[in-house]
Amino acid sequence: MKALVYHGPGKKAWEERPKPQIKDDEDAIVKVVKTTICGTDLHILKGDVRDVEDGRVLGHEGIGIIEKVGSGVRNFKKGDKVLISCITSDGSCEFCKRGMYSHCEHGGWILGHLIDGTQAEYVRIPYADTSLYRIPEEINEDASVMLSDVFPTAFECGVLNGQIKPGDTVGIVGAGPIGLAALLTAKFYSPARIIVMDVDEGRLSVARELGATDTLISTGADIADRVMELTGKKGVDVAIEAVGTPITFRICESIIAPGGHIANIGVFGEPVDLHMEKLWAQNITLTTRLVDTVTTPMLLKSVLSGALHPESLVTHHFRLDDIMKAYDTYSHAREEKALKVVLENR
Numbered sequence: 352m353k354a355l356v357y358h359g360p361g362k363k364a365w366e367e368r369p370k371p372q373i374k375d376d377e378d379a380i381v382k383v384v385k386t387t388i389c390g391t392d393l394h395i396l397k398g399d400v401r402d403v404e405d406g407r408v409l410g411h412e413g414i415g416i417i418e419k420v421g422s423g424v425r426n427f428k429k430g431d432k433v434l435i436s437c438i439t440s441d442g443s444c445e446f447c448k449r450g451m452y453s454h455c456e457h458g459g460w461i462l463g464h465l466i467d468g469t470q471a472e473y474v475r476i477p478y479a480d481t482s483l484y485r486i487p488e489e490i491n492e493d494a495s496v497m498l499s500d501v502f503p504t505a506f507e508c509g510v511l512n513g514q515i516k517p518g519d520t521v522g523i524v525g526a527g528p529i530g531l532a533a534l535l536t537a538k539f540y541s542p543a544r545i546i547v548m549d550v551d552e553g554r555l556s557v558a559r560e561l562g563a564t565d566t567l568i569s570t571g572a573d574i575a576d577r578v579m580e581l582t583g584k585k586g587v588d589v590a591i592e593a594v595g596t597p598i599t600f601r602i603c604e605s606i607i608a609p610g611g612h613i614a615n616i617g618v619f620g621e622p623v624d625l626h627m628e629k630l631w632a633q634n635i636t637l638t639t640r641l642v643d644t645v646t647t648p649m650l651l652k653s654v655l656s657g658a659l660h661p662e663s664l665v666t667h668h669f670r671l672d673d674i675m676k677a678y679d680t681y682s683h684a685r686e687e688k689a690l691k692v693v694l695e696n697r
């Protein structure tokens with residue numbers, strides 16, 4: 352089969368690899384139907400994620416058809432259409448039993464990281480019963496690919512941890528796919544205002560189409576002042592950090608209202624300052640989280656009912672064997688006006 356293989360920082364190739372086989376009884380082999388590229392894959396390619404080895408097949412998102420199951424798999428059989436969760440869960444360890452699949456003792460984020468991933472014609476999924484989800488036939492395929500990672504991440508780490516309530520003012524820093532998915536799922540809770548901030552006017556115009564009440568182009572340090580002006584000097588009840596840099600974290604700290612929640616989603620590569628001299632008396636809550644994907648079944652139902660349209664973040668389609676071109680487009684997201692690219696293996 353063909354797969355997108357990482358060969359050390361800056362190097363990747365679309366090359367021939369052996370088709371994966373069942374290794375453990377709980378495994379399933381899935382024929383990938385659609386997959387996508389994540390910002391995390393670009394971090395891996397830069398060399399930022401050091402435990403990814405040369406020779407690793409990348410990708411942790413996708414949908415597919417079950418090709419084969421191990422003798423211990425009870426919930427799935429050959430031919431089932433499934434959503435592949437970015438988080439592998441054995442369902443039985445202490446963390447899984449607490450619903451914290453992200454920290455599963457035998458899983459967590461391993462796909463396209465510690466084991467071969469989904470940017471391939473076939474993928475081996477360990478603990479298939481608890482790491483795959485059946486996809487109802489009537490669900491839009493592009494929508495379901497967005498539920499592997501993007502939507503549970505934005506919803507769990509941003510919206511649920513932020514505890515958005517009806518009438519709240521929400522600030523979202525970063526209008527990439529994750530920030531926009533936070534915007535779409537924040538609307539479940541009817542906030543009064545959603546203020547989206549980004550450096551890219553193209554992404555802000557998408558944010559307005561998707562329901563942002565206000566958008567602010569971030570051109571410098573004064574963006575926090577503009578949020579305070581917009582909110583009558585009060586700030587936002589919930590600040591969602593969807594970038595992962597000291598500057599964007601600083602914005603969240605500067606715009607949070609008394610009693611507010613700062614919900615971090617961004618992947619940080621360096622330390623940030625926590626301004627306790629200003630925040631100590633502000634009754635704020637700061638949360639961090641790696642996505643657990645515990646809300647995947649709920650999100651599937653929301654898509655099925657028509658309440659959520661994750662496919663609105665898909666801007667580009669490629670054939671899976673054009674994946675090198677897809678990476679090129681995704682790496683130049685601003686010029687290409689790219690949010691999510693979907694790769695199809697048919």
Ligand SMILES: [Zn+2]
Nearest residue numbers: 441444447455
């Ligand atoms: Zn576990």
